[in-house]
Structures are given as structure tokens and as C-alpha cells.
Amino acid sequence: MPKAWMVRAGEGGEVIDDFARGFVALGWRELSDLSNATSRETIRAMYLHAFPGHKAGKSFGAIAMLFKFRSVLRQGDKVVSYDPRSREYLVGTIDSDYFYDLAPIPEYPHLRKVSWEGRVSRDKLPVASRNSLGGALTLFAVDDEVWTSIVSALGADATIPEQPVTEEKAELEESHEDTVAKAHELIKDQVIHLDDSELEHLTAALLRAMGYRTRVSAKGPDRGVDVFASPDGLGLQEPRIKVEVKHRPKTAMGSQDLRSFLGGLRDGDRGLYVSTGGFTKEAGYEAERSKVPV
Template sequence: MGNNWMIRAGRGGTYIEDFETKGYAAIGWSKLGDLTQYKTNDALKEAYLREFSQAKPQAMANAVAMIVKFRDQIQKGDTIISYDTETRQYLVGEDQGQYLYKPDEVGDYPQLRVVNWQGRVDRDMLSQSAKNSLGSVLTLFSVNDDVIAEMRAALEGKPRKVEATEKALEESGSFELLKDEVVGKSHELIKDKLASLLPEEMEEMVAAILRAMGYKAKVSPKGPDRGVDVIASPDGLGLTQPRIKAEVKHRDGAMGAPAIRGFIGTLREGDSGLFISSGGFTKEARYEADRCTFPLTLVDMDDLSDLIVAHYENFDFEGRALLPLIRVFWPAE
């Protein structure tokens, strides 16, 4: 049994009709020319760097990996699928074992593989788990055998039978798992962006969060006393409570009890303390915070990410410039 591959027909399935009528699956990267000229993967990487010099290292690695799969790893007899976003149907076929370079044959996707397309499968005929596994936005990725088995059965007019109770459980469970996976990945990506900020930028980020929460906040002037980095209050003058004093430690590792005690020493009656550490806190530090007589909250990187997501809609220009994010809508059910 061969391997199975999804090859997307351009953004939004632009070239799906060309795929089906001309008997091809195709990818872009036209600047690279005929891929057979690159005898080694290193030669391909060098050419990619020349032609796409602005690409980030991870993006380059992903692209080269997909190009190599398309040229070398797809073999005769492998199952190829593509997706028509307009009709919500999957095109199913079999690779014929031939790579071609033909500019202008399929739009601006000159890298071709000859495919014998065998039919279409409605997305609604697939189980929810199969739909979820086909959700990757990559141009080319492998597909597991179970999904292909469902598609083959549907092509033969024998769609997978699922009892109503099983279907409800499957869709609910898979849906929640997928949602949790997406939220988890986005959470980690936000943390990656936060980790890349300079210490001074992290102070500005904390001030932006407090402003988004309804306070008037500003970063304290730099000076010999670095005990308080951000000051916030309802009036911006510190004359009304809560009066928040924040200490920000970024790229300094986990904070211990001495750092917390030092910060507590800067707090006065009417103050609330906020200690942010991107490196987290030791158990001793958390114990020290718990026994503090002033209101004191410790915020690690996970907490900071949660605060940003919760209040990002109210971020001002300065905050959004530090951490540009986009909203992703998700079905309620």
C-alpha cells in the first residue's frame, strides 16, 4: 500500500478545475525552475535562499521539506487528494509516478505531478475526526490510511455508517480536542512572541495590559531605584485606589524569595503589588507572596498570555504594536 497526500490547489482551491480536467496536482515556487536540476537537497536549499532571501529560517525549512516530498517522496500508486472549497468536495486520485515542470499549464503553479483523478467525495460524508485531520493549511501534507479508507468507501457509494449517538459523541469530542489544540498552540505562539521582547518592551507590555484593564498606567522613569517598573491607578496620579506598583523581570530566570521580599519593601499602605516574571517563580517565592500583608499577585508567562488574550480588544496602539495579534472566530457548537 502506498502513501497518501493532500496537495492544495492554490489559495481557496483556485486551481482545482485545472487539477481535475488536465490530470495534474501542482505546487508553486516557480522561481526555482525545474526541480530536477537540483541533484541534492543542499543544492535545493541554496537555490531557495537565493530566490527567497527574505524567508524566515523555519518557513524556508518547511517549504524545502514540502518541495522534496513533492518531487521525490510521492511515488506511483500513492493516493492524492485535493480540496474544492467552493463545492466542499475532495478530489481523489492516484499518482502516476511522473514529475513535470510546465510553466503556464496550471496558473502560476509550474511544478506538476501526473494524477489519475478517480472522483469526488463530499466533505459531509466524512467523519468529524477525518475532517479535523484534513484541516492543516499546509500546501502538502500526508494523510492517514483511515481517512483514505473513508474516502474510498464514499467513492464506492458505501459511506461510513455512524450511529446517531456515536456521531454526536465523536463530533463533540473531536471538536473539543481540536479546539483545545488550536488554543494551546496559539497560547504557545503568544508566549514565543513575548519571550522575544526586550526587557524594556516587556515593561511597556505590562503597562499596555493595565491600560486595557481600565487603569492609567505608565512605565517609571529609569533610575537607580529599579524596585517599581510600572505604576497604575484609576486617576493616573496615584491619588485613588487601587494604586498598583508592578515589578517586571524578563529573561532573568525564576524569581526566588529574596526578589519578592525586596519588592514587598517598596510597597506602602494603599498599594497593590504586581510582580511579573517571564521565568516563573520558585516555591519559596510563592510562599513569600502568600504571606505578604499587602495585596500581591505573581504573574508568570502563562498568566501574562491569558491576560493579553482576555483584554486584547481594549489594547491601545502602543500595546498592539508590541504584540500584533489577529482574532480567530470559532463555532460555538
Template sequence: MPGFWMVRAGEGGYLAKEFVEKECVAVGFDGVGSFEQLTTLGAFKGRLLGVYPDDSPGKRAGAAGVGHKFRTLVQRGDRILTYDPDTRLYHLGRVEGDYEYRPGFVSDYSHVRRVKWDRQILRDTLSSGVRNTLGSTLTLFEPGDAILQEMLRSGVSAETPAVLDEEDRGDETTIYLEQLSRSHEFIADRVNRLSPHEMEQLLAALLRTMGFKARVTLPGPDRGRDVVASPDGLGLQSPRIFCEVKHRKGSIGAPEVRSFTSTLRGDDRGLFLSTGGFTREAKYEGDRSHVPVTLVDLEELVRLVVEHYEQFDTVGRALIPLDRVY
């Protein structure tokens, strides 16, 4: 029976688009060299001990397990999954190639398996149990057949959690990072469920925690000014911050950013929030704007909410009710 694997696309999923474009998955392991001769788990442990002597035994054991699985246990025909947090899409495909050592083919990652991607699954269509399991920070693990069946059916509940062996679990740092990642995804899910008007209210609440007086504008044509903020609340003191909010509108392109920046003058500052992310061209347009403009996607919004949550007023806390876990 073919296997089913989840491969993280680097820290924060920054390599996901490259995985999809180049039809592959990859892992890092700086300084380790080719895996070609490392055919056993013991061989991996020996190599990593020489390369990373200062790492804890638990961390080295976890890394050796990842390398061994990627090199030897992952087989042609296995199902494989990766996640792009910018688009909130899981990409599902089949492994089509054996292990390859290809420095420079994928940014930062030299160890590659060829993949044929054949399905996309929006994270919001999956059950909470599946989302929690797939939120693991582990580089490579087996989510289980029940998870795969829900991915294929899209929307059918799966109760079976992933079973992680001791090498997968790693040390306390790995466990901490895993829980942090799951919490981040949980908050992102909560934020993404807000209505467009609630998203504007959340942004205004966030700006208030940063010391500004912010308000949501009235419904109707606003010329890219869904939220307005300034030190005095009247717009008489600089900086005046004008905010455009696009929620569930897909990835924002350069024309939308250009239209937004064209309305800004003098000491104005711009903030464009798009929960669907921005294209590369849109980011370039923001960088070359004649006035300072900040582009905020869903991941950055969640980071800011977590960072400033203790200072949120009652409006912000009502929109995203959270409890701190120590």
C-alpha cells in the same frame, strides 16, 4: 503499496479548479528553478539556503521536505487528494506522470505532476476526525491509509490521525497557520449546518454588528429580499441593503444574479449570499450591475463572522456559539 498524498491547491484553495481542469497537481517555489537535478533532500536544502537565506532553518527544512517528496517520493500510481473550499469537495485521483517543470502551465506554480481524477467526496459526509486531519495547512503530506479508506467508502469513521515528521511540522508560524486553518474549516462546518432560515438570521445578525438595523422578512415570495437592512431600520435612510440568501442550492449562475439585481433601484444596495458559491459568469454579472452588489460565498461569510464575532448580539452567538482561543 501505493502512497496517499494530500496537496493543497494554493492559499485558500484558489487553484483547485485549475488542478481539476488541467488534470494535475502543482507546487510553487518561486525562484528555485527546476527540481530535475535535486534528487536528494540535502540537495533541496542547499538550493533553498541559496534562494531563501533569510528564512528560518525550520521553514527551509519544511519547504525542502515538500519539494523532495513532490519531486522524488510521490510515485506514479499513488493516490492523491486536493480540496476546493468553494464547492466543499475533495477531489481524489491517481498520479499518472513523473515530475515536470512547466512554468505557465498552472497559474503561479511551475512544478507539476499529472493526475487522473476519479472521485469527488463532499466534506460534510466525512467524520470530524478526518475533516480535522485534512484541514492541515501543510502543502504536501500523507494523511494515512485510514483516511483514504474513509474517503473511498464515504462515511466510515477513521480514528487514525496523520503522522507528521519534524520537517513537516516546521516552525511556530507553520503551526499557528495550521491551527488557524483548522479553526476556519470547523466554523465553516458549523455555519453550513444551519437551516436556510437560520442562515438568514445569521446574515441579519452580521449586518447589525456593522451598524445597520436588519431584519429577516416573512416567509413567502420576497422578490430577492430575504433580509433588509438600513441605518434607521425603516428603509427611509440610505443605504437600503436588500439581501438574497441561497443555502445548499449549489453554485449560483448569472441568471439568478441578474434577476436579483433587476429589483434594485436608485440608492439601493444588494448583497447576495450563496453558500454554494458563484460561477465566473455570476461574478461578472455582479460586477456589471447598475447598483453596487456584493457576492458573498461560504468562505467570505466565515471570514466576516470571525472578524465581527465579538460584536455579535445574542441571536448571532446562539446560532454560532464560539470561544476565542488565544
């Protein structure tokens, strides 16, 4: 029976759109083609040649991961990857052996092709599954109980994978980085279930913790300002921070949303746009071009 794997799309899901085109991949662009590297020892020699300054612990984990991606994953294995913007897991099947190609994802040239079969909302999974999938490891085996919950949420029949016989010690020992990553995801799980008013008050509380005095707009027309913050609370001292809060977990805010928000800012204002659904790339470009800091 096929196994199931998590392959993350870079830090913060930076290449998830590339993955969605039918790939999973690892980085290490400086490391050449591993197609002929059939043993862990060969990969180790190639890695240490490409990265002579890396510490032993970091090298051990990277070499184990590369070997697993190159030689342990199989065609027909199941695979998931996480899109943090939509809070969804892509679910699919590996369709190819390992290959090396700089063209599809330039910074992630170690590739396998994937047929994606659907997406599963993180919020539809049980807490135990969310905890298991929420760590920082780039590549790891998904156990049978977690895979069962994914299949159930996907609403499709699939073969439940075998429990992997062994796991690398480096992946079994929960690192500080892994703990932090899981904590971040658990915090997101809590934030996503707040209502609009609660999220506005949470944003105001965070600004107060940073030393600002805040005012949350009353319900009703707010002219694009849900929270106002300044050092004195009156807006006489700069920076004057105007905050818009959009609690739409499934909707990424676009460039037009940013332009509308920026249109309400004046000289001396600073903008803070909070979106639980994230932002499109175009919205990011709009913020970068803005003359008002946002």
C-alpha cells in the same frame, strides 16, 4: 503499498479547476526546474537563491515540502485535493514523476500528473477525518484511517496506504495558521447544516454585529430580498443593504442569478448575495461590472 497525500490547490482552492484537468502542483514560480535537484541540500540552495529574504522558519517548511513533492511522492501513490466551492475532495492516483512546466498552470509550475477517480463530499466523512483534512498545510500525508473513510465514501475498492514512517517536525507541530484553517472548515460544516430560515437569521445576526439594524423577510415571496439592513433600521439612512440568501451547497450561483439580483437594486442600495454553494467565475465578473456595489 502506495501512500496517500493531500495536495491543496492553492489558497482557497484557487487552481482546483486546473487540478481537475489531471494535475497536482506546487507554486514558487520563481524557483526553477527541480528535476536534477535530487537532494534536500540542492533544493535548499536553489530556494535560498530564489528567495533570499525569506525567514528561516518559512524557508524550512517550503524546502521540506518541495523536496517531498519532488522526491518522496511516487507514481501509484493516492492523492486528494479539496474543492471548497462544492465541498468535495478529488480522489485519484499519481501518474507521473515530478516535472516542471509553466504551460498547464502558470503560477504552479512544479507538477505531477494525476488520474482522478472520483469526488467525495466532505459531509460524508466522519468528524475525525474532516478535522485531519481541514488544516492549512499545502502538502501532507493522509493516514490510513482517514484514507479508509475516503475510500468508503467513494464507494470503490482501493489499497489502504502504509502509515508514513516519519513526518517532518514542521508538519507535526500545529501552527496558528493551521488552527485557523481547521476552525474555518468546522464553521462551514455547521453552517451547511442550517435550514434556509436559520441561514437568513444568521446573516442578519452578522450584520447586526457590524452595527446595522436588520429585518428578515417573512416566508413567502420576498422579491429577491431575504434580509434588509440599514443604520437606522428604516432605510432612511444609507447604506441600505439588500441581501439575498441562497442555501444550495451543491450549486454555484451563476451570472444570470447575479443579474436578476442586481435588477432589483436601486440608487443608494448596496447588495449582499450569500451563497453556500459559492459562485461561478462569470458571476464574479458580473459583480465586478455592476454599477451598484455588491
